[in-house]
Amino acid sequence: MAIEQESVKGNDPDKAIISASLTGALTTRDQCEAIPYTPEEIAEDAAAARENGAAVAHIHARTENGSPTFDTDIYQRIYEEVRERTDVLINFSTGAMHEPVESRLEYIEAVEPDIAALNMGSMNYAKYSENRDDFVFDMVFENPFNEIRDFLTTMRENGVKPELECFDTGHVGNIRPFVQNGELEAPINFSLVMGVLGGIPPTVENLAHQVRQLPDDATWQVIGISREQWQLVSAALAMGGNIRVGLEDNFYLPSGEMSTNPELVAKAAEMTRNVGREPATPAEAAELMCIEPPHL
Amino acid sequence: MAIEQESVKGNDPDKAIISASLTGALTTRDQCEAIPYTPEEIAEDAAAARENGAAVAHIHARTENGSPTFDTDIYQRIYEEVRERTDVLINFSTGAMHEPVESRLEYIEAVEPDIAALNMGSMNYAKYSENRDDFVFDMVFENPFNEIRDFLTTMRENGVKPELECFDTGHVGNIRPFVQNGELEAPINFSLVMGVLGGIPPTVENLAHQVRQLPDDATWQVIGISREQWQLVSAALAMGGNIRVGLEDNFYLPSGEMSTNPELVAKAAEMTRNVGREPATPAEAAELMCIEPPHL
Amino acid sequence: MAIEQESVKGNDPDKAIISASLTGALTTRDQCEAIPYTPEEIAEDAAAARENGAAVAHIHARTENGSPTFDTDIYQRIYEEVRERTDVLINFSTGAMHEPVESRLEYIEAVEPDIAALNMGSMNYAKYSENRDDFVFDMVFENPFNEIRDFLTTMRENGVKPELECFDTGHVGNIRPFVQNGELEAPINFSLVMGVLGGIPPTVENLAHQVRQLPDDATWQVIGISREQWQLVSAALAMGGNIRVGLEDNFYLPSGEMSTNPELVAKAAEMTRNVGREPATPAEAAELMCIEPPHL
Amino acid sequence: MAIEQESVKGNDPDKAIISASLTGALTTRDQCEAIPYTPEEIAEDAAAARENGAAVAHIHARTENGSPTFDTDIYQRIYEEVRERTDVLINFSTGAMHEPVESRLEYIEAVEPDIAALNMGSMNYAKYSENRDDFVFDMVFENPFNEIRDFLTTMRENGVKPELECFDTGHVGNIRPFVQNGELEAPINFSLVMGVLGGIPPTVENLAHQVRQLPDDATWQVIGISREQWQLVSAALAMGGNIRVGLEDNFYLPSGEMSTNPELVAKAAEMTRNVGREPATPAEAAELMCIEPPHL
Ligand SMILES: [Zn+2]
Ligand SMILES: [Zn+2]
Ligand SMILES: [Zn+2]
């Protein structure tokens, strides 16, 4: 059904893996009421997202009042609550600006999610307000090679599939040492993140270029941050890519209406079918990424 | 709303022009019942397509039994029947394999449609059957420069906007003599045709490359032939492109169901809204292409 | 030594194959005195080109007064005179505007050169004079699929390696039927021809795009027609490509001075060394292209 | 003479600006005897480089024993010694790993070189040893937006042309806020740096992509670090780019022989002529970059 095109790489041209980024770390219910905080709320959203077409739930833990937390117990409870309800693949964040690596490794080792995100390079991470001609925030997002290596080692030793988050062309190139020394095993699983000021700008041209840099058997998804998300989803689906939507990345439907995690996934599933593809099940996603299928 | 990206070129990032290719020349009601033949049938489909989001109707004339015809009277009747019912922009084909240039110029001169298609180069035009290991058809589609020049002259003299159909990278490059001598005036209006064996293969990578070759102020649409159409539509919408759908190019909805011209346009309009854009009206399309707005 | 880059494809990053296009069909000694006509003259140039770094001699036969000829005896004599003097790989043209396929197949079958060129698609083939605002020539270069197939069959049956001349993106795509039915065997050997009006324009951007379309194990060279040749040579050498120079394609050194076949090859060899690569020997070229090494 | 290609952007297709990176900060005479340390040595190399084709000298100050220094007096003496001998444009580095911004702004303000380099983003800056399976060094090169802004302001107030060093695709995108608020004025002058682990990998494909991201009127050069330099020079010259060579970036001629600044520039000038272009004079370079021509 799908175009025979190089950009499919290791993905399935007929099935698209939809990931739901349920929580994120930075936004709050003041901005968007539907963000889940507690393990139960997160698990309910995960189950509803699965129902609507998601195969993966990407999760940052929160305290009950919504602050970001790296507490292993909370991550454990999230894992259990989700798994009780649904077979969706569980993907934990490991990113943070000011949290030491050790505390971000601990819950990965203890809980062993199916997948964990891993930031593949350093960059500026900023937001600019044209009105005020000033930077709303202006940080250096530090992910040196030795930290990347520590994450890779822990994930490999614990059977956790790394999801390599690449915010720029060089971040994709940063796999080279770990391919050479065997710490990264095929099929490598990439997220091409676009739309953060400091990283690669969110254009289809740039997405196509990022995909060209990937190994032939790599799996990949696009992560579009904020308003450009739906256009990047539309392009990625055409290219044979997988996609991520959810309140971590963008609150709004294409119409501009504020939404919820299950609704955003439903729209992503509709768009998947509009290019003649079907949403992959968690079992199909697991097979493509060469990980153990989820068991309820 | 749209991404600030180079690929928008002279298009409107917020509005997508949807063209409906209602008839074509090669297919018949034996293959797809919903193909309109008579001027009245064509005009009814044009009006319904306009209702569902189309701003342009691209038309090949047919006799009552469905054969292709280059008869000026029939083209005149089509023009009148369409214009009686709707303000959609009227775009006539000029392509043919074995019809002399003169007869294809005559109806353009006589009827003066808003837009006329113009093939910008020669190529093989073939279909290969893998099962039979043979070519279903294997032609040389001849469009030498002197014929291109004749069409351009006639169109310019009659106030007809050329739509440059480019089946390969070199066809885009073939504008060079006509830009240098002033026969092509900005904004040049391109159709990037993909999916014919002999021309550029229908991949997003190739679409992106074709768009890169266009002048900065050019307007453009993608024309995807057969099954790859919806993926190319999905990619083009993300890139800021205009799109064409209709029974000339493809009979099927993304689901695989055989369809009709109005339904195909409705699906294209839905996909346009899914990237946060709106279908352009005929008046908006006319303004973008610098042509006279249609009058009922 | 060379960059690890995708564009190398099946080439050798450390060795560049230099082809010398000694004669061509269209130009005469009135335009450039150094064009060889007779088998002896051609063979002398082949030997001198080999001495200066060429691994392949690409040859069109000529009569004694310089007219193009498809005479099998002359091709046979060329083969013998060249092989008497040097181990350069012998590559015969098969292209022509108005010569029937049969006569172009005959000398391939009879003489069995190491390599033969094969045009992979149809296109306009023209030259435009800006001063006169007119086309100096304006032809349709016809190479339908059934003729391509005939050439492929004859070459395969006679142990002649095809060199696929691709003047546009679609021409590369035209390999699809012949890959599917097994008539084209890896490593496929491509020439990316650039600089003819009607085909793909001669830019580095376009060269890079053409290379991206090739199979991973394909060998490739760039053929730049006229003044743009040296820039395309410079880019191709950087990309890991092979190169062609010679009086068929361009008479002039980069300085603008009219030159000879051996001098043009010497300049190409110097440029090869300037990117840290070495000219391949005929034996090395044969191994890369999977053909029998030449025997004196 | 040059190809009409988009990649030329604001450069001169007929003239290439050669920059000589004479010193750098990290390497020593133990590694390469010919590195100049003192103002006099640097000025002698600048004059010899100018003689051989360089239009710009890019300089990091050193103490007498070769350590990097940010001392304003030394930068002042370098400026005077160079200007006494030659009209080459003077370009000062502003980059450093652990030196505060203030001390890097001071000598720019005090000495007012023609041009000053400015790093446009953060990234990992590392070197990996395959033999030892370890990182030889592994740093985060921090250049947050507020520091970039400080440099831009100081340069603009002192009539110093910024040379934007971009190590990745996102770094090119980082101009956006400064274009919007007018702090960056056209023609923007880019250096596309390739070959540092952590930044964009040094392929022609990546170079072409970086160039595509630039504004149409931007000037640009490629800076290839270490062995890939000559290939990137070869590609950039073909694309209409400017080039940088010198002991800061690479000690070796394409043959592998260790070299000197004047010899490296002579090779770059030879390669420039091999694509039919000429080295620009300092006055021609100044005009292209819209800066005051140098006065002796
Ligand atoms: Zn996250
Ligand atoms: Zn048509
Ligand atoms: Zn030839």
Ligand SMILES: [Zn+2]
């Ligand atoms: Zn420097």
